[in-house]
Amino acid sequence: MSRFLARAGKRLAGRWAVIGIPYAWLLFFFLVPFLIVIKISLSEVTIAIPPYLPTIDLAEGWSSIRDAISQFSFENYIWLTEDDLYWKSYLSSIQIAGISTLITLLVGYPLAYGMARAPSQWRPTLVMLVILPFWTSFLIRVYAWIGILKNEGLLNQFLLWLGVIDDPLIILNTNWAVYIGIVYSYLPFMVLPLYATLEKMDHSLLEAAEDLGCPPWKAFWQITVPLSLPGILAGSFLVFIPAVGEFVIPDLLGGSNTLMIGKTLWVEFFSNRDWPVSSAVAVILLLILVVPIVLFQNQQQKMQERDK
Amino acid sequence: MAKKPIGPIRRTFAPWDDPEQRPFIEFRNVTKRFGDFTAVDNLSQTIYEREFFALLGGSGCGKTTLMRMLAGFETPTEGEIFLDGKSLKGVPPYHRPVNMMFQSYALFPHMSVADNIAFGLKQDGVPKSEISERVAEMLRLVKLEAFGKRKPHQLSGGQRQRVALARSLAKRPKVLLLDEPLAALDKKLREDTQFELMDLQMDMGLTFLIVTHDQEEAMTVADRIAVMDSGRIIQVATPPEIYEGPNSRFVADFIGDINIFESKVVAKSAEGTRLHATDLGVEFDVGQTTAANVGDTVGFGIRPEKISVSLDKPEKDFVVEAEVWDIGYLGDISTFHCHTMNEVALRASVANVTRLVERPIAWDDKVWLTWGRDAGVILVD
Amino acid sequence: MNRGASWFNVTSIVVGFAFLYLPIVILVIFSFNESRLVTVWGGFSTKWYVEMLHNKQLLDAAWVTLRVAFTSATVATVLGTIGALVLARMGRFRGRSLFSGMIYAPLVMPDVILGLSLLLLFVAINQDRGFWTVMLAHTTFGMCYVAVVVQSRLVGFDRSLEEAAMDLGCPPVKTFFLITLPLILPGVLAGWMLAFTLSLDDLVIASFTTGPGATTLPMKIYSQVRLGVTPEINAVCTILVVLVTVGVIVASLVTKRREFSRLRDERMAAAAP
Numbered sequence: 001m002s003r004f005l006a007r008a009g010k011r012l013a014g015r016w017a018v019i020g021i022p023y024a025w026l027l028f029f030f031l032v033p034f035l036i037v038i039k040i041s042l043s044e045v046t047i048a049i050p051p052y053l054p055t056i057d058l059a060e061g062w063s064s065i066r067d068a069i070s071q072f073s074f075e076n077y078i079w080l081t082e083d084d085l086y087w088k089s090y091l092s093s094i095q096i097a098g099i100s101t102l103i104t105l106l107v108g109y110p111l112a113y114g115m116a117r118a119p120s121q122w123r124p125t126l127v128m129l130v131i132l133p134f135w136t137s138f139l140i141r142v143y144a145w146i147g148i149l150k151n152e153g154l155l156n157q158f159l160l161w162l163g164v165i166d167d168p169l170i171i172l173n174t175n176w177a178v179y180i181g182i183v184y185s186y187l188p189f190m191v192l193p194l195y196a197t198l199e200k201m202d203h204s205l206l207e208a209a210e211d212l213g214c215p216p217w218k219a220f221w222q223i224t225v226p227l228s229l230p231g232i233l234a235g236s237f238l239v240f241i242p243a244v245g246e247f248v249i250p251d252l253l254g255g256s257n258t259l260m261i262g263k264t265l266w267v268e269f270f271s272n273r274d275w276p277v278s279s280a281v282a283v284i285l286l287l288i289l290v291v292p293i294v295l296f297q298n299q300q301q302k303m304q305e306r307d308k
Numbered sequence: 309m310a311k312k313p314i315g316p317i318r319r320t321f322a323p324w325d326d327p328e329q330r331p332f333i334e335f336r337n338v339t340k341r342f343g344d345f346t347a348v349d350n351l352s353q354t355i356y357e358r359e360f361f362a363l364l365g366g367s368g369c370g371k372t373t374l375m376r377m378l379a380g381f382e383t384p385t386e387g388e389i390f391l392d393g394k395s396l397k398g399v400p401p402y403h404r405p406v407n408m409m410f411q412s413y414a415l416f417p418h419m420s421v422a423d424n425i426a427f428g429l430k431q432d433g434v435p436k437s438e439i440s441e442r443v444a445e446m447l448r449l450v451k452l453e454a455f456g457k458r459k460p461h462q463l464s465g466g467q468r469q470r471v472a473l474a475r476s477l478a479k480r481p482k483v484l485l486l487d488e489p490l491a492a493l494d495k496k497l498r499e500d501t502q503f504e505l506m507d508l509q510m511d512m513g514l515t516f517l518i519v520t521h522d523q524e525e526a527m528t529v530a531d532r533i534a535v536m537d538s539g540r541i542i543q544v545a546t547p548p549e550i551y552e553g554p555n556s557r558f559v560a561d562f563i564g565d566i567n568i569f570e571s572k573v574v575a576k577s578a579e580g581t582r583l584h585a586t587d588l589g590v591e592f593d594v595g596q597t598t599a600a601n602v603g604d605t606v607g608f609g610i611r612p613e614k615i616s617v618s619l620d621k622p623e624k625d626f627v628v629e630a631e632v633w634d635i636g637y638l639g640d641i642s643t644f645h646c647h648t649m650n651e652v653a654l655r656a657s658v659a660n661v662t663r664l665v666e667r668p669i670a671w672d673d674k675v676w677l678t679w680g681r682d683a684g685v686i687l688v689d
Numbered sequence: 690m691n692r693g694a695s696w697f698n699v700t701s702i703v704v705g706f707a708f709l710y711l712p713i714v715i716l717v718i719f720s721f722n723e724s725r726l727v728t729v730w731g732g733f734s735t736k737w738y739v740e741m742l743h744n745k746q747l748l749d750a751a752w753v754t755l756r757v758a759f760t761s762a763t764v765a766t767v768l769g770t771i772g773a774l775v776l777a778r779m780g781r782f783r784g785r786s787l788f789s790g791m792i793y794a795p796l797v798m799p800d801v802i803l804g805l806s807l808l809l810l811f812v813a814i815n816q817d818r819g820f821w822t823v824m825l826a827h828t829t830f831g832m833c834y835v836a837v838v839v840q841s842r843l844v845g846f847d848r849s850l851e852e853a854a855m856d857l858g859c860p861p862v863k864t865f866f867l868i869t870l871p872l873i874l875p876g877v878l879a880g881w882m883l884a885f886t887l888s889l890d891d892l893v894i895a896s897f898t899t900g901p902g903a904t905t906l907p908m909k910i911y912s913q914v915r916l917g918v919t920p921e922i923n924a925v926c927t928i929l930v931v932l933v934t935v936g937v938i939v940a941s942l943v944t945k946r947r948e949f950s951r952l953r954d955e956r957m958a959a960a961a962p
Binding site: 014015018019021022023025026027029030031032033034036037040050107108110111113114115117118124125126128129130131132133134135136137138139140141143144145146147148152154184187191237238241242244245246247248252262265266269270275278279282285286289292293296297300301304 | 704711769772791792794798799807812826832862886890892930941
């Protein structure tokens with residue numbers, strides 16, 4: 001009997017060890033940091049190392065923690081509401097991310113659709129070609145657009161040469177450059193889920209629709225688009241959520257009046273050295289994104305259940 | 309309720325009738341529930357050593373679940389399973405002397421045929437020389453001597469099935485479980501393999517438990533068949549007993565083809581029962597006693613081949629007049645779908661004993677049907 | 690079916706891919722520019738490649754980046770594969786939703802949040818920033834990507850192979866290493882490559898979590914871009930692009946060849962009696 005228990009115990013222990021390793025890692029390196037961010041957001045900035053007060057000295061035990069908690073305040077959050085910059089940045093970020101996601105969808109859908117309809121022997125190659133730019137550096141590709149979009153850049157040179165315009169278009173350092181940059185960088189994230197959904201679609205459904213008197217363009221809107229909705233949602237989440245907090249693209253391609261929260265946070269942290277305010281900015285950003293993130297995870301779960 | 313077999317049947321292997329024999333596999337009040345759904349319902353059954361035992365039933369009847377519990381991949385919610393006197397409770401599949409041949413064969417695609425067969429032996433730490441001997445023996449057994457180095461994707465379906473068989477026999481398990489092993493094979497190959505399996509089982513003296521939905525397969529290979537439905541065993545008997553002596557309408561209808569008529573018990577005696585088939589309007593004797601009382605309604609089941617069909621009215625105690633509605637010509641037999649004068653449908657079949665292409669009985673012919681005392685069976689539930 | 694939509698399909702694909710590749714092509718072309726300007730062509734020259742090879746800071750940064758990418762990808766692959774196992778095989782357990790959330794969240798989380806939170810963690814535990822903190826940060830988000838990739842492989846995996854192995858006497862852990870792992874290896878390797886690329890490419894998280902002496906290549910490129918740019922950067926970028934392209938092409942050719950020989954074997958076997 002005791003041997004049975006020992007063996008059963010060993011098997012259970014093995015199972016928990018396997019679960020435990022990645023779990024513990026993520027708890028420590030993902031979850032705990034968020035708690036720390038919250039804690040810092042409630043702290044005061046100071047010129048010291050580290051540049052915030054209070055600091056918790058765990059060696060002093062529980063009293064130090066209680067002490068610190070009593071010093072917490074929502075000052076930083078109030079500060080965020082007082083200065084226009086912040087809430088404007090949040091709104092602007094959501095707006096820019098939203099518009100970019102829409103453009104990405106409009107650009108990516110025909111591409112994904114074309115790929116899904118291509119002869120099947122070409123499809124793996126096409127998929128590889130879509131993924132390839134993604135493997136090359138993100139930073140590099142954004143940088144390449146600077147050369148194209150600036151006033152003396154290639155796009156303007158080309159358009160001037162064609163005679164389409166007389167003066168160079170001012171694109172760089174405006175919101176439009178940011179849109180182009182986001183669409184360009186995140187395109188694979190939209191195309192791949194869309195392609196996966198479109199490819200799995202049963203073509204005989206469209207044939208049935210045509211057989212019943214439905215013209216192809218109508219069948220597209222009434223059958224193809226609704227059936228590709230999971231792909232549209234997945235792609236949109238994969239573009240929108242990170243785009244809200246995007247830093248590199250607005251920094252390199254956007255102008256001084258391109259307000260995005262990622263840039264604001266960076267400046268707050270590196271230039272103003274104000275860790276507590278940066279943390280508060282991060283917490284609010286996270287709260288804004290919680291809803292889309294949870295929706296995204298639910299959608300992923302549902303799709304997995306269906307595939308099973 | 310066990311029915312007496314009709315006539316003397318010679319059996320040389322029937323440990324289930326021998327009170328001295330100890331059961332080899334025992335399911336004791338085994339129940340398996342998945343959430344709200346009960347897959348196996350308080351099932352008790354014994355299986356003897358060297359038996360070829362078949363679990364037969366439609367999808368969802370619980371036969372696969374039962375087998376997987378014996379293999380160790382599912383744990384009974386209630387009840388216990390015993391093998392050779394020892395309980396299997398808490399014993400994981402890799403510690404059971406039971407091996408399974410999977411329906412999909414489950415050959416390891418990244419290993420050669422020889423490595424697949426040797427896999428189980430390697431887990432037991434058998435010395436290398438012995439392993440290669442045993443693998444060679446298994447390859448000879450399934451006639452794949454030249455295929456040792458090939459990988460599974462380089463084999464045809466029939467060859468993969470033999471490798472799966474060889475792999476599951478390599479460890480000489482006490483019990484071999486076969487999960488619909490022949491489902492993927494074409495008819496001719498399936499028939500040949502059925503006989504090969506039977507020979508193998510007898511020569512090696514192993515206990516086989518086969519799960520199948522194919523009644524012909526079960527009837528061909530098995531010593532005993534257990535017909536299952538909704539998690540329970542309805543009847544366990546030898547193939548002839550199951551076919552000729554079904555214990556319920558379900559089993560009668562499940563195995564083979566049968567006509568069932570609701571009949572009233574007119575008289576009972578020590579030698580048999582007299583029934584009145586209400587819809588057919590005839591009275592006849594059945595050489596079987598029943599526990600039902602006079603006046604009760606029972607089912608009378610008679611298989612098509614037991615009904616005699618003739619164009620001329622025979623001199624018998626009773627006849628049923630019918631018209632041939634449809635004929636199914638199957639080569640070896642012809643099945644006549646007949647309608648009686650009051651629209652009762654009957655199926656009768658006749659062996660085609662001559663090579664005539666033009667058969668004497670044709671569509672719309674009037675025929676006379678009758679049968680003997682021991683042709684049909686009384687079904688109570 | 691394809692009538693009418695055909696020309697539209699071809700156009701969409703051509704336009705789409707042109708959009709994707711044009712910037713890269715331009716980048717590569719201008720890496721051979723004689724003049725200092727990045728957008729005006731002055732003639733063909735390979736001098737920027739020579740300068741790049743003499744730029745010690747740049748090469749140091751590249752070396753750091755490679756080391757970080759390699760180590761973090763490898764650790765991330767191990768952790769991520771275990772994570773995938775947990776999600777795909779361990780069924781329901783207490784705390785599963787939290788675990789699943791922690792795996793999926795980093796995939797969409799903005800880099801600035803991840804970077805900031807990890808830096809604050811390192812400060813809180815008094816850990817000096819440098820190579821190892823960047824590596825730990827990259828491992829953390831890398832493992833989530835690996836877990837998602839490997840999990841999709843495991844979900845489609847034929848469980849009866851694992852059952853057959855256990856039926857033949859192989860305990861679960863051994864079954865994983867002998868049967869499951871070899872067969873999901875392509876997925877695991879794809880996960881490694883993904884984690885490697887993401888690490889190679891990361892700017893924001895590295896900026897937050899790095900320390901003196903551990904400047905990564907993206908950080909170097911970024912600072913150069915802000916200061917003023919010469920085609921030397923183009924040269925660096927071109928090298929990276931070429932390396933990646935060659936790698937991806939080789940990988941896909943290898944897979945194609947294996948698929949082809951496999952199909953051929955199957956066809957031969959089916960033809961045999």
